[in-house]
Every structure is written in structure tokens, then in C-alpha cells.
Amino acid sequence: MLTQLAFNLDIINPEPDTMSSTAFRDPAFEQNKQDAVHRWVPWIAGFSAGFVADALQRYVSARRQNVRVLDPFAGVGTTLVEGLRRGYDVIGFEVNPFAALASRVKCSAFEVEPQELWNTILTFEDKARQRTADLDRAFANGDDPTQCLPAPESRPPAGFRSRVPFFSPTVERKVLHCLDIIREIPQPQIRDIALLAFGAIIIQVSNYSYEPSLGSRAAAGKANVLNADVVGILSKKLREIYDDLRLYRKEIEKFVTRPKALVINENSLFLHQMLPREHIDIVITSPPYLNNYHYLRNTRPHLFWLNLADKTIDLKKFEHANFGKYWQTVRGSQPIRLNFSMPDLEEIIESIAIKNPEKGVYGGRGWANYATEYFNDCHQICMSLQHVLKSKGIAVFVLGNSIIQGVNVHTDCLFGNIGELCGLKLEGIHPIREKRVGNSIINSSIRNGDPKNSRLYESAVILRKP
Numbered sequence: 001m002l003t004q005l006a007f008n009l010d011i012i013n014p015e016p017d018t019m020s021s022t023a024f025r026d027p028a029f030e031q032n033k034q035d036a037v038h039r040w041v042p043w044i045a046g047f048s049a050g051f052v053a054d055a056l057q058r059y060v061s062a063r064r065q066n067v068r069v070l071d072p073f074a075g076v077g078t079t080l081v082e083g084l085r086r087g088y089d090v091i092g093f094e095v096n097p098f099a100a101l102a103s104r105v106k107c108s109a110f111e112v113e114p115q116e117l118w119n120t121i122l123t124f125e126d127k128a129r130q131r132t133a134d135l136d137r138a139f140a141n142g143d144d145p146t147q148c149l150p151a152p153e154s155r156p157p158a159g160f161r162s163r164v165p166f167f168s169p170t171v172e173r174k175v176l177h178c179l180d181i182i183r184e185i186p187q188p189q190i191r192d193i194a195l196l197a198f199g200a201i202i203i204q205v206s207n208y209s210y211e212p213s214l215g216s217r218a219a220a221g222k223a224n225v226l227n228a229d230v231v232g233i234l235s236k237k238l239r240e241i242y243d244d245l246r247l248y249r250k251e252i253e254k255f256v257t258r259p260k261a262l263v264i265n266e267n268s269l270f271l272h273q274m275l276p277r278e279h280i281d282i283v284i285t286s287p288p289y290l291n292n293y294h295y296l297r298n299t300r301p302h303l304f305w306l307n308l309a310d311k312t313i314d315l316k317k318f319e320h321a322n323f324g325k326y327w328q329t330v331r332g333s334q335p336i337r338l339n340f341s342m343p344d345l346e347e348i349i350e351s352i353a354i355k356n357p358e359k360g361v362y363g364g365r366g367w368a369n370y371a372t373e374y375f376n377d378c379h380q381i382c383m384s385l386q387h388v389l390k391s392k393g394i395a396v397f398v399l400g401n402s403i404i405q406g407v408n409v410h411t412d413c414l415f416g417n418i419g420e421l422c423g424l425k426l427e428g429i430h431p432i433r434e435k436r437v438g439n440s441i442i443n444s445s446i447r448n449g450d451p452k453n454s455r456l457y458e459s460a461v462i463l464r465k466p
């Protein structure tokens with residue numbers, strides 16, 4: 001059955017969607033790092049603006065009026081921004097509060113008067129240079145930075161723990177001064193822009209780095225950041241946002257009716273309870289992959305330092321709401337069952353469950369539980385979309401395969417079949433990336449199968465509501 005699914009992968013491209021695989025641009029987020037607005041916040045598991053542009057061009061370009069775009073896994077808002085730029089109304093769900101903040105700020109930044117942002121940046125630079133002036137001198141002399149005046153009012157978040165000090169003492173003092181000044185900004189929208197800019201640069205000045213998961217620099221063989229030009233780095237980010245904002249406003253102002261955006265910081269599995277029936281024209285999204293990439297752990301510093309979480313326990317509720325849960329949260333449960341009938345998938349899950357029994361929940365059994373939860377959530381999101389999509393509405397899902405305990409799980413084919421079980425029509429599965437690195441489990445100990453059968457790829461799964 002596994003071979004059968006692998007074979008199907010290459011042939012699923014049925015009519016009427018006859019687009020060649022090259023019609024979509026590379027979906028890797030890497031591209032976004034150069035693009036206006038998208039470059040504001042790095043997001044390891046995002047997709048590219050070019051990919052979204054291609055999908056919108058293909059499926060809705062002929063219609064300009066009353067188009068509603070949904071991204072149930074909005075991340076930092078790539079789909080939402082691209083939808084707005086074309087004058088479409090957009091709705092995004094995002095469970096991670098930091099990513100939700102990024103989406104919300106990007107979807108409303110064009111309302112901000114650029115001159116007001118510019119004045120705020122100049123005030124920020126002025127105050128920050130004054131308040132941190134003594135710290136570089138103290139650092140050069142080897143003096144204690146906590147004795148430098150003035151003392152910042154902000155404190156490191158009490159509930160935040162890290163294995164090694166997250167910031168070196170001089171950097172931390174500078175960071176606290178910057179936070180003080182950001183919190184003094186009177187306009188809430190500009191304050192949120194500044195907080196987002198702060199979130200976008202904190203890893204760069206910290207003793208941690210993405211490899212691609214967040215870990216200490218020391219563990220990655222890198223030197224700690226003992227001192228950094230925090231004010232200069234933050235100010236550069238703010239100026240980048242200002243430059244983009246001027247163009248972004250012009251792009252949106254050209255529409256007679258200003259497109260509307262709604263960003264909901266909730267679990268999208270329940271979106272059918274929050275949106276009316278037949279409300280959405282197109283979904284363009286990329287849910288978490290079946291690779292246990294831990295979005296929450298990888299954004300812990302952002303969540304705590306931006307006051308989006310107070311205690312580690314706060315993260316639990318987000319963990320449970322995360323699509324597919326996490327292996328850590330389900331590995332020890334009793335064997336979990338699929339909520340729907342799909343014999344091919346049951347067979348695949350069983351083939352995972354019997355691997356490495358000597359490892360207990362760390363072997364096949366734990367991973368089978370995780371895969372089952374993941375596909376149960378795939379089923380639930382397809383049911384929700386069936387509810388909110390208009391007739392003939394389309395859903396474009398970017399998904400990657402996974403190799404779990406040596407079993408190659410073709411998530412794209414399986415997702416397409418689940419969509420059909422939920423009453424959607426599978427229009428095609430387009431290979432869009434032959435090789436995937438980075439946010440994958442490629443270097444993980446759970447990937448221990450035959451190297452020839454261990455290629456990681458990405459596909460766009462196209463489903464239509466009849």
C-alpha cells in the first residue's frame with residue numbers, strides 16, 4: 001500500500017486542473033526575506049509571497065469584487081498580505097500569539113500615517129541612544145552594566161526560563177531600555193509595530209539561534225553575543241518597516257473600497273463555528289507538517305518578552321490547540337483511533353505502530369499516536385472548510401511528506417483523500433519542491449529508514465467544493 005501511494009503521487013493531476021507543476025513558484029519562505037512587508041518578521045515555516053500570488057492569479061484573478069480569502073494557519077500573514085494587496089477581504093486564524101500579532105500588524109499597518117511612524121522612530125532613536133550611552137563605555141571598561149544610569153523600568157519576564165542566560169548582561173540592559181521606550185509610545189498601532197520589530201530582532205542579539213530549532217549559540221558552536229548595537233539593529237528594522245509602509249499604503253489606497261482584514265488568534269479547527277456557511281472563495285494555506293516542528297518552543301522568547309505569555313503553563317493550552325498536537329503530548333496516551341474510516345491510512349499507522357517496540361512510547365507506538373492525531377485534525381479542518389467554502393470555492397494546501405520511524409508518509413495524497421471523504425473534490429496534487437530541508441525531521445533520530453526512500457518534498461494539494 002505504501003508503494004501504491006508513492007506511485008499515485010506522481011500521477012495525481014486530474015482534469016480540470018491541468019496546470020503544470022512549474023506554474024507555482026518555490027514556496028520557501030526564504031524568498032520573503034527580500035520582499036516588502038513580508039521581510040518584517042522571519043518565520044521559519046512560512047511560505048513565499050510568490051507562491052501565494054501564483055495561486056491567487058490562477059484561481060481568482062478574473063474576479064475582483066467581493067473575493068474573500070481565508071488562511072486557517074496564517075503564520076506571519078503571507079497569504080493575508082498578498083490578498084489585501086489585490087483588494088480582497090482576508091481572514092486569518094493563527095493559534096500562536098506572536099505569529100498572530102505579526103499577521104495583525106501587517107494587515108493593519110497601511111492604516112498608519114507614515115509621517116507619524118517616522119516621528120516615532122526618530123524619538124525612539126534619540127531616547128534610546130541617550131539611555132544606553134553609558135552601557136558601551138561600561139562594557140569596554142569591564143564595569144557592571146547594572147550600575148549604569150538611568151536604570152530601566154522594564155524587568156525581564158518573571159516566568160521566562162532558559163538554559164543559558166538568554167541575553168548577556170549588557171545586551172539585556174539595552175533591551176530593557178528599548179522596551180521602556182516602546183511602551184511609552186502613545187499610539188497603539190505604532191506601539192504594536194515597534195513591538196513586532198523588537199520581536200523580529202531579539203534572537204539576533206541573544207545567546208540563542210535557530211538551527212533550525214531554537215538552541216543556545218554555544219550548543220551550535222557559536223560565541224555568545226556579549227554586546228550588540230541593539231538600538232541600531234532595532235532602528236534599522238523600524239526604518240525598513242517605514243520604507244515598506246509608504247509603498248504598501250499606496251497599493252491599498254488605490255482600491256475604491258478598502259479591503260478588510262480579520263485576524264483571529266484561535267484554533268482554526270473550530271472556524272466553522274466562527275464563520276458563516278459558504279463565506280469563503282479561496283483558502284491558501286500551509287498547516288504544520290507531520291514533523292513535530294515545535295512552533296511554540298521556537299517562539300518562547302517572543303511570547304514571554306512581548307508579554308504574550310506569563311507562565312510556562314500558559315503554553316500548554318496553545319500546545320493542545322496546535323494542529324496535530326505534538327508528539328510529546330500524545331506519545332504516552334492509550335492507542336488513539338482515527339475518527340473516520342480510511343483503511344489505507346489505518347494500514348500506514350499500524351506499520352508505524354509496530355516499529356521499534358523496545359523503545360516504548362519513544363518507538364512506533366508513540367509516533368503512531370501522533371500521526372493519528374495529525375490525520376484526525378486533517379479530517380476536522382476539511383470538514384470545517386467544506387462548511388465555510390462557497391460552492392466552487394477552492395482550497396490550496398501546501399504540505400510536505402514525512403518519514404516516521406522509517407515509514408514514508410505521503411501526507412499530500414492522504415490529505416487529498418481525506419478532503420474527498422469530507423465532500424470536497426480533489427482537483428490535483430502538484431509537486432512544488434523536490435527537496436526540503438530546514439523545517440523537516442531530516443536530521444532527527446526518528447528518520448532512520450532506507451535513504452533511497454527518504455526524500456522530503458512539498459506539494460500543493462488542490463481541493464474544490466462541488
Ligand SMILES: C[S@@+](CC[C@H](N)C(=O)[O-])C[C@H]1O[C@@H](n2cnc3c(N)ncnc32)[C@H](O)[C@@H]1O
Nearest residue numbers: 046047073075076078094095096267268322323
Ligand atoms: C507552516 S506555518 C504557516 C506559515 C504561513 N504560511 C506563513 O507564510 O507565515 C503553520 C502555522 O499554523 C499555526 N497553527 C498551528 N495549529 C493551529 C491551529 N490549530 N489553528 C490556527 N493556527 C495554527 C502555527 O502556529 C504556524 O504559525
